[in-house]
Amino acid sequence: MTKEDFTLGMKTERMTDIALAFKQTGAMLAAIEMELFTHIAKGAGTVAEIAAALGIDAEKADRLLTACKSMDLVREVDGKHENFSDVERYLVKDSRTYFGDYLDYMAHRDYSAWEDIADNLTATAESDEDDDRTYLSMMQDPATAREFTEAGYEASIGLGHKLAKEFDFSQYKRWLDLGGGSGCYAIAACERHEGFTVTVLDQPNVIAVAREFIDKHGLTERIDTTPGEFFGPEYPTGYDLATYITPLQGYMPDKVIAALAKARDALQPGGTVLVVDYMLKDDKTGPLDPAFVNLFGVREGRYLGRVNTGAEWAEFMTEAGYVDAEYRWFTPHQLGLITARKPG
Numbered sequence: 001m002t003k004e005d006f007t008l009g010m011k012t013e014r015m016t017d018i019a020l021a022f023k024q025t026g027a028m029l030a031a032i033e034m035e036l037f038t039h040i041a042k043g044a045g046t047v048a049e050i051a052a053a054l055g056i057d058a059e060k061a062d063r064l065l066t067a068c069k070s071m072d073l074v075r076e077v078d079g080k081h082e083n084f085s086d087v088e089r090y091l092v093k094d095s096r097t098y099f100g101d102y103l104d105y106m107a108h109r110d111y112s113a114w115e116d117i118a119d120n121l122t123a124t125a126e127s128d129e130d131d132d133r134t135y136l137s138m139m140q141d142p143a144t145a146r147e148f149t150e151a152g153y154e155a156s157i158g159l160g161h162k163l164a165k166e167f168d169f170s171q172y173k174r175w176l177d178l179g180g181g182s183g184c185y186a187i188a189a190c191e192r193h194e195g196f197t198v199t200v201l202d203q204p205n206v207i208a209v210a211r212e213f214i215d216k217h218g219l220t221e222r223i224d225t226t227p228g229e230f231f232g233p234e235y236p237t238g239y240d241l242a243t244y245i246t247p248l249q250g251y252m253p254d255k256v257i258a259a260l261a262k263a264r265d266a267l268q269p270g271g272t273v274l275v276v277d278y279m280l281k282d283d284k285t286g287p288l289d290p291a292f293v294n295l296f297g298v299r300e301g302r303y304l305g306r307v308n309t310g311a312e313w314a315e316f317m318t319e320a321g322y323v324d325a326e327y328r329w330f331t332p333h334q335l336g337l338i339t340a341r342k343p344g
């Protein structure tokens, strides 16, 4: 579909906003790190109160607040500062849905690498093979696996509850959660539905962290864990639901299809496979975040993964031997939800 040229007559503002968007990242991360939004939520309202809470001069606090007001993160009502409601919900430390640490972790991890996009695209890879070093080698180090998995729990537990509300887990008996990470999706689903058990499969150093989260939620009777590898030995069998929730964007289509086919072997006839992952619109005009993840999936000329359209996901399902593939948005700006069935 052709997009209308809405930029006719525009000056340089739009280009400046896009090219210099890193300033927004920097200012927002500073506010998160200094816990500005948490101090405001706890009642610091005037510039003087906020400056005292942050332990900096009023002039400096005013500059940070001005930046946050310019980005519509904070607003001033009768001389007192308030968080906008999404900020209050997601960036205030004691909130159950806080994910500031996750944003801080991701932004610091990737920030400087975004200077190299052109080099990444023009470099010639030494081999054509896709490179799975991101997840596989990252998790070889117990400390890195712990940091990634704990940050992942914080980022995804809210989505876990959203999925548990939208997807009827109660129609299944045995669920295999592949690349289950911290176990957050299994934990949320078990808290909301009775009648099924889950096996979380992931790499050993991740499983060690998942077990702690599962213990903490008192769910060891319903959620067991097993170390495993998508491209290693066969999965355990006898499940009626298998899921891949966000690991597959780290792989190219041939591996995605192989991983889906391997999950099919773990399922009973008629069983369901569910994928939640970054997804692009079928006409590839967005959304922004999946488009960026896809672009960042080329590093030094090598492919470290791919973000697929819904139609491509449906094709992969068919190629992996499933029927009745369907896809829809799970979060409209980012993640798709794809299901299919092993023939009965």
Ligand SMILES: C[S@@+](CC[C@H](N)C(=O)[O-])C[C@H]1O[C@@H](n2cnc3c(N)ncnc32)[C@H](O)[C@@H]1O
Binding pocket: 135, 136, 139, 152, 153, 156, 178, 179, 180, 181, 182, 183, 184, 185, 201, 202, 203, 206, 228, 229, 230, 231, 244, 245, 246, 247, 250
């Ligand atoms: C982005 S995390 C998602 C974790 C969890 N599903 C969630 O959404 O919070 C991807 C997970 O898949 C696991 N993973 C990726 N590739 C894997 C592979 N080849 N074998 C086993 N686990 C893998 C990683 O160790 C990691 O825990």
